[in-house]
Amino acid sequence: MNVTHLECSNCGAVHDHDRIQTVCSSCGSTLLVRYDLEQVRELLSRSDVWKREGTLWRYSEVLPVEKKNIITLGEGYTPIFQLKKLENVSLWLKEESLNPTGTFKARGMAVAVSRARELGITDLVVPSAGNAGAALSFYCARGGMRAHVFMPEDTPAVIMRECHAAGADVHCVAGTIAEAGVKAREEGMKHSWFNMATLQEPYRLEGKKTMGYEIAEQFHWELPDVILYPTGGGTGLIGIWKAFEELEDLGWISGNRPRMVSVQSTGCAPVVKAFREGKKTAEPWENPRTIAAGLNVPHPFADTLILRVIEKSRGSAVSVTDEEILTAIRELARHEGVYACPEGAATYAAYQNLAASGFIDRDETALVINTGSGLMYPY
Numbered sequence: 001m002n003v004t005h006l007e008c009s010n011c012g013a014v015h016d017h018d019r020i021q022t023v024c025s026s027c028g029s030t031l032l033v034r035y036d037l038e039q040v041r042e043l044l045s046r047s048d049v050w051k052r053e054g055t056l057w058r059y060s061e062v063l064p065v066e067k068k069n070i071i072t073l074g075e076g077y078t079p080i081f082q083l084k085k086l087e088n089v090s091l092w093l094k095e096e097s098l099n100p101t102g103t104f105k106a107r108g109m110a111v112a113v114s115r116a117r118e119l120g121i122t123d124l125v126v127p128s129a130g131n132a133g134a135a136l137s138f139y140c141a142r143g144g145m146r147a148h149v150f151m152p153e154d155t156p157a158v159i160m161r162e163c164h165a166a167g168a169d170v171h172c173v174a175g176t177i178a179e180a181g182v183k184a185r186e187e188g189m190k191h192s193w194f195n196m197a198t199l200q201e202p203y204r205l206e207g208k209k210t211m212g213y214e215i216a217e218q219f220h221w222e223l224p225d226v227i228l229y230p231t232g233g234g235t236g237l238i239g240i241w242k243a244f245e246e247l248e249d250l251g252w253i254s255g256n257r258p259r260m261v262s263v264q265s266t267g268c269a270p271v272v273k274a275f276r277e278g279k280k281t282a283e284p285w286e287n288p289r290t291i292a293a294g295l296n297v298p299h300p301f302a303d304t305l306i307l308r309v310i311e312k313s314r315g316s317a318v319s320v321t322d323e324e325i326l327t328a329i330r331e332l333a334r335h336e337g338v339y340a341c342p343e344g345a346a347t348y349a350a351y352q353n354l355a356a357s358g359f360i361d362r363d364e365t366a367l368v369i370n371t372g373s374g375l376m377y378p379y
């Protein structure tokens, strides 16, 4: 393994990666996995990667799990293809619905569950708007571990059935992911379950960052100008950016990085509000409400990291209405043959708004991410 240590994203404190860790022991912020990239550079060149298996484990030198301990269902290495209907623009879509359990949550859970088992953990708990719970349930089933899932009671029945099918211990909680988070933490402490809440352990981020490696590889190491990312907890946005930093250190990419755009729903847009007001942290969003369950995160734990990526990349944060999301779902289905989840469709709606406003030029290449399948949603 090429991991050297865990580093606090806020105060820089170094933590031992060979021990079970949650957040920074001095300031409580997210811990980031650091690698000996000099060593990786010698072990691997970017032209070695193309002949490897079509899963996210093709980048195993920059992942925190030993090969023999990997729990996999074939996640990652999802297609990117160009959208055609909006004329004369270079708009591409990464199709994450092809992941096991139908969403990109599989990426984070594949890596984090593998690493948890490697560290000797047997019971994992997560608060989830649905998709993270499903992914945790199936990777735990595969790895012979126990999953405990706390979901808002309005989570679609199909996702609850999914978790039950995989033998998870499922709990419904009144309220949003925020209330589910409190409950998951309390019960987790009581029973010594390890908490997999978004960005409160170091390894789900490592799984999600592989999207950044794939984007670079699939665009032949020339990154797009703009990436639109549907932001709930922000793991994917932060992860993709982390990948770009690592890729630059590896010497695999150079030049301008994409402008990163956080897309939220007008019914729950704490990151957009903070970005507009020039703040470094987000305030909790009151009365969050949107059909895009993955975006219904009223107070993202890693708000400062999300805002830092947007700022560093000279990106933006924008919100779209649920009506715009529903229109985008229909357009993607009818014109492009893509059955997007509302979160993914939100990025397509946001692209159209940003192209109209001039933030994205016609001659720029943009990528939207469809983070999951439309099949899980009850409308």
Ligand SMILES: *Cc1c(COP(=O)(O)O)cnc(C)c1O
Pocket (backbone or CB within 6 Å): 103, 104, 105, 131, 132, 198, 230, 231, 232, 233, 234, 235, 236, 237, 294, 295, 341, 343, 344, 371, 372
């Ligand atoms: C969780 C989720 C999101 C938000 O992802 P983050 O990386 O936590 O911001 C977006 N779309 C879907 C389908 C999700 O399940």
Ligand SMILES: [Zn+2]
Pocket (backbone or CB within 6 Å): 008, 009, 010, 011, 012, 013, 024, 025, 026, 027, 028, 029
């Ligand atoms: Zn710290």
